Amino acid sequence: MQARVSRVHTKPQELAGRAINSADPREECLPVTSKCKFSLSNRSGESAFVDQSPTQPTQQISEALLWHKMTQVVVANAQPEVILSKLAAILGEEFRADGCVISICTRHSTQHHVASWFGDDLTANQQAGILATYSTLEAATLDAGSLIISELQTRDLIPEWRSCSIGSVLSNVTRFQGQVNGAISLMRSHSHSWTKLEATTLATISDQVAVTVSQILLQQQVLKQAQYQSLIQELTMAIQNSVDLPQILKLAIDGTAQALQIAQGSVLRLRYWDPRHNSRSLDGIPKARVTVECQWQPEIAQPQSSSLTSETLLSQSFWVSECVVCQSAVSYAEPTALSDRDDFPATTEAAGIAPLFAPERMPSLLMVPLESKNKLLGFITLQHDQPRVWQPNEIEFAELVGAQISSAIIQTETLRQVESLVEERTAQLQQSLELQAKLYEITRRQIEKLREMNQRMDEFLSTLSHELRTPLTSMMLAIRMLREADLPPDRREQYLNILEQQCAQETSLINDLLALQELESKQVAIQLQKVDLKQVITDLSQSFDQRWALKGLTLEIELPPRSPALNTDLASLNRILLELLTNAGKYSDPNSTVSVKVSQQSGQQIAIAICNGGDGISEEELPYIFEKFRRCQGVTQNAVPGTGLGLALVKNLVQHLNGTIAASSLPTDATQSLETRFTVTLPQNLEIA
Template identity: 60%
Template sequence: MQARVSRSKPEPQEVMGWVMDSLNSREDVLLIQSDCVSSLSSHPVESTVSHPLPSQPSHILLEVAAARQLIQVASIASPETALSEVAKILSQTFGAEGCVISVQASATVAEQLAYWFADSQSEAWLTDVAPHHEAIATVALDKPVLLTPELQRREGLSGAVMSVAAQCQGQTNIVISVLRSPLSDIEAAVGYYWTEAEANTLRNIADHIAVAVSQVLLQQRVYRQTQYQALLRQVTSSIQNSTELPQVSQLAIRGTAQALQTERAFLLRLKYWDPRQSLRIADRIPPKARVMIDCQWQHASLEGLKAPEPSEPLSSQSFWASECMICQTALNGTEKFFAFSNKSAFPLPTETTGIAPIFDPDIMASLMLIPLESKNRLLGFIALQQRQPRTWLQEEIELVELVAAQVSSAILQTETLRQVEMLVEERTAQLQQSLELQAKLYEITRKQIEKLREMNQRMDEFLSTLSHELRTPLTSMMLAIRMLREADLPPDRRQQYLNILEQQCVQETSLINDLLALQELETKQVAFQFQQVNLSPAINDLVQSFHQRWSLKGLRLEIDLPKRSLTFNTDVASFNRILLELLTNAGKYADPNSTVFLQVSPQPGQQIQVMLSNIGSGISEEELPHIFDKFRRCQGITQNAIAGTGLGLALVKSLVQHLNGTIAASSLPVKGSQSYETCFTILLPQNLEIGE
């Protein structure tokens, strides 16, 4: 839809200002022959109501001079001031105080109203004539003749108005009105009128005026097209130079508004609840979309204009499209533009749907709305507004459509770039995560490989130790068996070999039993056998055998038990095996004639602490974390050829874990000695059921 309105008219002071400024630079062009001007510019003082025309030759000369001046000024004057200068020539030609030229609106020409007045005293004529000029122009267009006194009296004009119509571009759409004020009180009382001869002169040069006006309109159109092309080049250049979208939008909105001389412009973006609803489809249910004011521009003359409700800045406003009849009309249609020339052309609000404050027709009487589209997707709108009714020209609509296409391209380019950047960021993040995962996997693999190497090394050591521990007793047993087969072997020697054979069998059996016990503990195949144990008698019974065994080495065993009888619920066999292995280990590595300390004490949290320490060979810091590994023996111990399989401490740790306890070891040097104090600390739950 398109409604057409008139372009807003300037105020009298504004017209006088810019017209008089432009005339000063062209005074040499606008001089009219003095004899012709003086013949029509003098007014008789007598109480006559007519003015005689000059003789026929002077009349013809006047018309020729006026025509020449009109063509000349139309050729060299600027498009902005040319019509006013034409009005000045006509005023000077007829000796009038002022002239008004009206160009009626058409599909390609906007309505224009140009003024010129001789001096500041005649400015009142602008206020007097302007409200009536529409009626005057209507009469002149209908019958281009001299205005009758009746019309002047009906319109309430005190001076004389002479109007004539002329054709431009095949249509009678130009009205020229020459204005003259009365020179005496008598003329003011009885009325002052132009003569028929003066009207004939104006009719005779009407064609020349039409040619001049047509040339001015053509220059204006060329000037506008130049402005339009410059604007399009600027917008295109900014897009090609990858300018940010807000700057491109502001440039497009400001440039379009200034090129079309509108008072306010917006760039509206649509944010859809469902992006799939952005496709333009006629006669559908309006999509749920939010209208966002992306950027705006307004003329300085609107600074004092009362802002529509709500009172916050327009750029911060947004509203639902379903709440505005104009937005619903635009969303439901597939038209390329929506133009409203006056208030009556706006869609009528309903009980449920009104008009958004930024489109209020009481404030802005004309509106042009151009969709922003990309592949049939509706992205938003460019809105141009004017306070006065205005007819939107086809070339103006085409310009805004081209600008809208450029802005749509910029929006699509920005969205595509943003999507690409998001995709790149996502892929980069995924790649980073993949690299981090690969690094973790590499580290895990490296550790697994190191662990496998360590396990292989330990397996080799295990097999080597196991082979040694198995072969050594077997070798002794084989030797003893061979010696026993000798027939002449004395009885005492026979008994000796039988003892060796028995000891080696016991050692072999013990080794195999330890391996089987470790296997069962590691696979958690050992069942608990709970029993209430009185701690002091159990420990005293266990350590009696070590007093006799350690006497040859001079070792002493000191026991520190709680004064109060302490009982706890545990697996007695496992507990006894732990103490047995620790005492055996302490006896092996303690210095001769030293003391082994065994301390048992209750701890907070229903726990029992068992500490066993001895003075003797130390354990290095590097070897300390590995002393509970199977077949792991310290280097000094191996070099000193201390007997052992390396399974004792591994079995102790497995048994402690089996009882839900913990074990720790330390080895610190003793001051003033080369020996170390090695201490094993065990924490066991007092009630194994609670410990579980």
Template identity: 45%
Template structure:
């Protein structure tokens, strides 16, 4: 056939295969053969796309020559991807390798040309029909039109095949359901072996109801206020108890417009039938017709669980164990029914099985409860031990840290005390030299005075810190002009920082920065922060102070650039005698008291301080101390 495809004839052939074929597995291969021979191609493939309900694919593949082999799985996978990608239009490739360089890795190398038509089945892509040639080939418009024309017949065939598969699946489900119904007859073994009480209830109720062809059934259990209540010992007394509907069943064939009861729990005093079930124990309550109902005094029946006005007959059998009624199994008919002895015997057997299952479940729950209690006790004991171990470990870590701090403190204090003392001792020796010039004497006296002042300041810092930590320090509140104080202290430090090349930038708002606070404490805070900034700033960098009003507070930021603060050091930077990593190796002077003193002084004047360290664009770190001060102290000690 050259460019003239008789589409109508092909459609008739496909329809005949659909009507006459009984084997779903051979239909698509036959259709693929007819189409492949008609279009004179090397291969013809028909596949169904997998969906969410049916992941299995049906494949029809035909090859004109058994020597022309092509890997099936890569081919089918690629064709399905093309069908989903092109959706409503054919995909035509005269030269696969030239037209699709991105897909050649997925397509078998044996394929040279492809004509594919996505197949729409029931409003969605149901499959794809593809004509393939081993060599590049120009697909004419007539061939494409013919392929589109036969696609409808192929889509119908696929739909029919899928429907047949669905019918076969439903038939299998019916067969399986029948097998399950047969297993329901083994309820006796199930009630003895299963530990799932709800499943036993439902299985026993549904099996019994369907076997006896009743329309409705339920199982109730009783929970007594007196757990030791025995019906055989107290025949005339109605106990206090709560009835719970644990399982319900209703046949779907009944014509009554009834549904499951909305009540699943009620008091025993509300149910006349349940009370009669206790009084008649161990005999069942059997009602064969509505007339029998009318002869009974059931007006006290408050709950609608039994709906005695809509149902014509009823059988209620007690579930009991050693004289205690555990509950009832109740079956009802929508019409009058004469209960037979064999039916009641079966009900009695079922009730015995259910009672046994209830006792087994209660025993198991008691055992589980005991096991859980003992397990919980063991778990609590293990948790206590774990907490003690963790507490001990924390204490050991704390002792190690304290020991490390002690060593650092001793080392620091040794350096800070010994160095000035050494200088003072050396100055004294030099002063003792006879004939020492006056200017040399003055120099050594200056050294003595300077080192003595350094020692006194260190001791004063320790005493001040101890005073602040014990909350014995007093406040001397006065009005402070923060802007003036910042400008004054900036001038002092600008001179100190000349050798290091540090610049100073103070950014203040136009409004006055006035606050009521302890001026001495605030001055010491600023002094220590700037001293710290001078130590750690990079040479020739700028120290920045920003100040602004925020609500009833003044927020002051001191920013410098230098070595960053390690994350593990940020949380401890205000601790006593804690210094950053590497400061000793860098010979940076300090005792580790400055920032600790700052933190105590800030708290002393009801402020707050925080620190952050971030890497700037230049590669160095930007360290920012943020100081928040109230405009007025809430409680000033004078």
């Protein structure tokens, strides 16, 4: 003989509790109703039970002995499930049955335990068939209170038993404190007329079994509460440790679904069109979109046609106004518990039921709101594939989980806002620091420029003072000498020439300053006229031949075959060439050549290049030679006369004629001196330019 405990998932079924017709049409066995404990036969008014007498050897069941054996089992074992299995074996052997099944169940349970014992006459396949169809017998027992079937030759009452090796059944419910908590079923493989003593003894023994069943139910309840408490603690620790929100949602929905043993669970979030309308105090249905944030399904393979995949669920999104279930849940602050598909709200023309809920596939639904300070954040949805009455402790547990999820969402959103604010403030601070750095750099450059300008001004004043005082000193000396009465005529002529020369130099300096100021203030008018460039250069070359004779300089002029005509300001052009040739002669090596090259450029432009060989201009000073009062260091050290206004005046005159000027100073292969080149580019027709 063998006994075992197994878990069976059953669903309540409504079964008729009528009698089963026996082979003899004159005799039937009626199930005992709540007012009757055994079945009666209609034959000649005799009882359906077989009376025991000395001439009819029937099993004598000692109720006291049976109580003693059951008590020993209860005392000797600590595990209620082990006790239940051994009680099934004791009852099966004492009642000489071929099988005994003790189940723990209630009318609203979705999962319960079954302890079974079978004799050696039943094969393993027969035992498996009996357990597979036991839910039908259990439902009939719970419905009638007790069930007595002596013969199962006609099996129309319970079609599932047609393939089972059951000939007769004696079954009774177990009650603890007035509540049904299980059932005991004795089965024989052949027809058997159960005696009144057997039925009475089973009814009495059921009280003892009910106590053991209640212990198992209490143990399950304690374990379930511990499981609830463990999940709440895990969520609390995850929130305190600032775990990522997706991980918290997955932990919450997975733990809740496994604790409540549901078929599907989801966390829904509401995305409001206008964030200001997220309060329950506003009338009407808010304009918000429902999205599946996290979802749980058991890892049991199901046909694709009958279930939605996780990816399909997570991709679902719909408006609250499109689903009557969401509209109902949004309207009430309490959890929404739907036990069967008939409890779902009726659809309208404007709104149906979202595919997520699918009442034909998931007939029971529990929706718990996620809230914080009257702000509706979303819902926890728990669904089951069988009709289910949601118990108060289950709803309370789901509300606790919802409160933890709401806290996690608010904490995450708050942290996100704080991080966003910190990033924004950091960016603003960074921009402010960058702006301050730019302002500091601008200020530094301005200060540096002011220092340079002050230095140049000091240099200019020093140079100007020298250039003014030197001629004045010569003039004063000449005047004193002319005051002498006995001065010879030739000396008098010499001193008068000195006066005239120094006076001209002073006049030239003043004129340069005035001209430069006029050019910078755009006060000089342009006098356009046709100019023969060849003639202008030739006239200038004649005057420089005489000046450069003592230094041994020669002037080379290179003109195109066809002399270009210019329409420009002749005075400005003459002054540009005069200053550049004067500079070239001043800084050229003795006995060298100064060249003037004229070339035709694209875009109706003329290029005039003036080159000389000498010490040249250093690379560091080259970018600044066109600035006012700027003189090269070597020039100052060698006491070359000048004010530093010549090239500044040339640059302003070139710009006055809408042209450009460039300078370079490069070494040559022939000599150790540098070739300094100034290139002036002017438009041929200034009027058009």
